[in-house]
Amino acid sequence: MVLLLSGLGIQAAQASGDFGCSLSWSLKRDQLDGCNSLPFLSPANDSRVNLRLLLADQGLEPLPDQPVSQFDEQMGYGLVPFSIDRLSGPQDGSPTxxxxxxxxxxxxxxxxxxxxxxxxxxxxxxxxxxxxxxxxxxxxxxxxxxxxxxxxxxxxxxxxxxxxxxxxxxxxxxxxxxxxxxxxxxxxxxxxxxxxxxxxxxxxxxxxxxxxxxxxxxxxxxxxxxxxxxxxxxxxxxxxxxxxxxxxxxxxxxxxxxxxxxxxxxxxxxxxxxxxxxxxxxxxxxxxxxxxxxxxxxxxxxxxxxxxxxxxxxxxxxxxxxxxxxxxDRTKLAAEYASLLARPNTPPQSLPLDALVQEADNKLLTQVAPADVTDPHLLAVLDLMQMRHRDPGADGTAFALADLQAQKPRFISDPALYAYLVSAFHFYVEADPDKTLQGLPDALPTSAPDYLEFSRQTLRGFALEAKGDWVGAQDLWLKLMPLVQQQPLQRAQLDLALAMNYERSGRLAAVFAPDSPIQTPQIRQILLRNLAGPALLRQQAKAAGAPETEQDTALFTLLYKDLLRGHYRDFGSDLALLPDPLPEKPSVPWDQSLSLFHWDGKTAESDYTCPSIRDIAATLQRNAGSPEGLNCLGEFILRNGLDSYALDHQPDAQDLGGTATEFPGKVYSRLDGYMQVIGDSKAGRNDRAYALYRAINCFAPSQSNGCGPQDIPTAQRKQWFQTLKSRYPNTSWAKTLKYYW
Incomplete structure (x- = not known):
């Protein structure tokens, strides 16, 4: 017997983006992102999220008000964005x-x-x-x-x-x-x-x-x-x-x-x-x-x-x-779901809201056309889905403003929702912030906003920022903060919105000002790791009252970037900021600890002896081209698994932390160091032989460079191999190396 729902389950997964997730700290996405849900009506939200927001506004069931789960925290999530699993709470085998x-x-x-x-x-x-x-x-x-x-x-x-x-x-x-x-x-x-x-x-x-x-x-x-x-x-x-x-x-x-x-x-x-x-x-x-x-x-x-x-x-x-x-019979199906969603948990069906939303998503929202739906809330969810798609649909046409305008009679019971959809169309489809603002309120709400009103205010802030009015949007985010204490997740979204506002307008330091309302730990750490310059990192590394994790993140980032961007003198002086004793457990993301910077450089597996990382930096401070210093900095990177380390990469441009970093200098690649030693005619015999050995091994065994972004032709790697074998045949590295990949 063929499974009754497996096909529908697959469609739902595709609609929700469940084929592997990556965290994205962004608010203005206009394409489906089922991994990073937001507490406002967004085209990027999974259809189930937008439906739950609208149902919460009807008083049917609030969004869960709970802390970040341990699993989500390990994945890097904060309260916002959130994974869609958050809406379901503990999985208990609910009837479906x-x-x-x-x-x-x-x-x-x-x-x-x-x-x-x-x-x-x-x-x-x-x-x-x-x-x-x-x-x-x-x-x-x-x-x-x-x-x-x-x-x-x-x-x-x-x-x-x-x-x-x-x-x-x-x-x-x-x-x-x-x-x-x-x-x-x-x-x-x-x-x-x-x-x-x-x-x-x-x-x-x-x-x-x-x-x-x-x-x-x-x-x-x-x-x-x-x-x-x-x-x-x-x-x-x-x-x-x-x-x-x-x-x-x-x-x-x-x-x-x-x-x-x-x-x-x-x-x-x-x-x-x-x-x-x-x-x-x-x-x-x-x-x-x-x-x-x-x-x-x-x-x-x-x-x-x-x-x-x-x-x-x-x-x-x-x-x-x-x-x-x-x-x-989609018209009948739409009417049935509209009726059920208005009265979940009502006998004789008594379907929990989560199960009903999932069923409606499987059977209706992923398959029905807006023309088949009269319920304004289901129709709004479908319209937001249509705003994601810039390519023509199956009938050869794209979702147009005229399509939305033709629906106006079906929103007679909820004109504010219709007005929001029109503004959303102007913003997401037409990219016209002036028209977006025409359909949105100029004034703040006088009481705690529901999710629709919060969506309207959110879109207003986006439009102001799109016009370059960063101060106006900042003022809006700040004034909304005291009003959003009742609905779960709204305050967390404002933290992200304000942080991105400061970042995009060149006021990063405002995030870390003593009176800053932005206290979401993940947001502050993302900005420190990706954008902060040396002065701000030093400030937060010793900031009184800052959480220990934030201090450690700032100090780790400072020392790492000092070292990997050529600030060797600063590295030597910034080492004085290390706490005594050092934390025993990893205290920053990616399972690293500040003890990394006490690396003693003992003889490694390859028989190339290095001093401590402090001494390596001092050597490179005196002579930035020191063969021993360059090889040993490469050894430090290799032995600690720092190739292509997360601190070497900026987030995507639309994400928090995706603008230009304030930390100067080019990211160091150990292959660059090896190549510099290889090309140095004054380099010692062992130094040059080891650099050849390591440079070739950067491509083992996949033929892809694991030591940096460079694309080295096979012929060049062959030449390195032949040089090692012919000029340094008695070294252990020449004797053990068999391939040049």
């Missing part, structure tokens, strides 16, 4: 409605495996019930802690997802409640249901072994027929499953009658879509069996008419949405 395709035995299917504690509890409850009946689950050949349902990847939603401990428990509870069943039949039926947990497909011999034996009572036969239907359903034999379930329509046992009616509809749905997904799980909706889909819809409608608040009413309604999706 039609993301899976329903239930079998009376419990809600979960899209993701339950949390360990919940899974263990379900397994324990099932085991206790089995013992009550007189059956040992292990003896029946099952592994209740690892049932067939849990063998499927998160989000795939196979029909087998409902073959789990919880649904098996419901069946056993019905057996216990059926006191008229003979005890032997109850045990046989329980063993059979437990045996189903081991897999979702069986050959004829296995089916015969699993089927309950010796069941003769009328009620027992009905339970046995239900199990035969369930086995056929899970195995993909839909005609046999339909016969078994429809045969129970007249059962006098209420649970059997209701469950079989629901399962008959579910079976028809699975049969209708059986050929509608390729081997990778991508949907091919043109292959849907439409007559069978019509029959499934009718069967679900009949179930809901008979059981409007039934055991499976929520799942049945969710599966009717799946019917609409399979049929391509």
């Amino acid at each position: 409605g039609d993301s899976a395709d329903g239930t079998t035995d009376g419990t809600t299917v979960v899209e993701t495996p339950a949390a360990p504690s919940a899974a263990d509890a379900a397994a324990a409850a099932l085991a206790d019930l089995a013992k009550q009946i007189g059956v040992t689950p292990e003896a029946a050949g099952t592994a209740t802690a690892d049932t067939a349902a849990n063998l499927f990847a998160s989000g795939e939603g196979s029909r087998c997802a409902s073959n789990d401990d919880a649904t098996a428990r419901t069946f056993l509870e019905q057996l216990v409640a059926s006191t008229e069943l003979p005890d032997a039949e109850r045990k046989a039926l329980a063993r059979s249901r437990l045996a189903l947990l081991g897999a979702c497909t069986w050959d004829p011999a296995q089916q015969a072994a699993i089927a309950p034996q010796g069941v003769q009572s009328p009620l027992g036969k009905q339970f046995a027929d239900y199990l035969q239907g369930a086995m056929a359903f899970y195995a993909g034999d839909f005609p046999a499953a339909t016969r078994a379930f429809t045969g129970l329509a007249g059962s006098g046992r209420a649970w059997l009658k209701e469950t079989a009616g629901y399962m008959a509809a579910r079976t028809l749905l699975n049969q209708a879509q059986a050929n509608s997904f390729d081997d990778m799980g991508y949907p091919k909706l043109e292959n849907v069996d439409q007559p069978t889909l019509d029959a499934a819809e009718k069967a679900f409608d009949q179930y809901l008419q008979a059981y409007p608040s039934g055991l499976y009413a929520g799942s049945a309604q969710g599966l009717l949405r799946r019917v609409a999706w399979l049929r391509g």
